[in-house]
Amino acid sequence: MMLSEGILLMSQTHNTFFQFYESDTYYGRALNSIDDLKTYLEDKLFIAVGGGIGSGKSYFINNVLKKVVGDLPVYDVDELTTKMGGGEYKREFAGKATVQFRKELPIAFTKPDSFIFTGTNANLNGISAKLKLAKVNGFTTVLIHIDTPEDTAIQQVAQRADTGERNPIEDYKVIRTTKDSKEVFEKIKKDRELVDFYYSVKR
Secondary structure, three states: OOOOOOEEEOOOOOOOOOEEEEEEEOOOOOOOOHHHHHHHOOOOEEEEEEOOOOOOHHHHHHHHHHHHHOOOOEEOHHHHHHHHOOOOOOHHHHHHHHHHHHHHHHHHOOOOOOEEEEEOOOOHHHHHHHHHHHHHOOOEEEEEEEEOOHHHHHHHHHHHHHHOOOOOOOHHHHHHHHHHHHHHHHHHOOOOOOOOEEEEEEO
16 A cells, blocks of 8 residues: 655654654555554664754654654764763764764664664665665664754754754755755655655654
């Protein structure tokens, strides 16, 4: 069964921060809302959450997605950087965190447990390789894109910098990752060999 793209979904677990738009689903697995992912919790899930810098990926994972799928492990290089910084995001740990992240993520694909990966997903080859590795290792793949306007993302990045939560990031990087991540999502979402389910989450 295939659902038409662009249907506004209501979710019992989300608040007004997000609107959910269902995209096509494949293999007869018609999800009426993100809450229906609960039906597939017995599957080994690889959930890839992407979006530009400042799009709200962490908020979505912690306040929406985990209420549906439970407290799954999250592989996030920014969170690892914060952990290495003693609970504070410090740019000097970013390089070390990236190296560690690249070691840990491949191991996660060999384990029998579901997990969440998050990043900008602004590189087609990068996210394609992760989805392929997931499928090879028996995961059901879920691709989620956080669709946030550039101005909103820039404002969010500035607010995080003002509070010391993250270091300042140039506007052009926010704009570039916002654009690229959406383009990559649009290119890959209908690849039936890689993607079982996909959602576009509009902020």
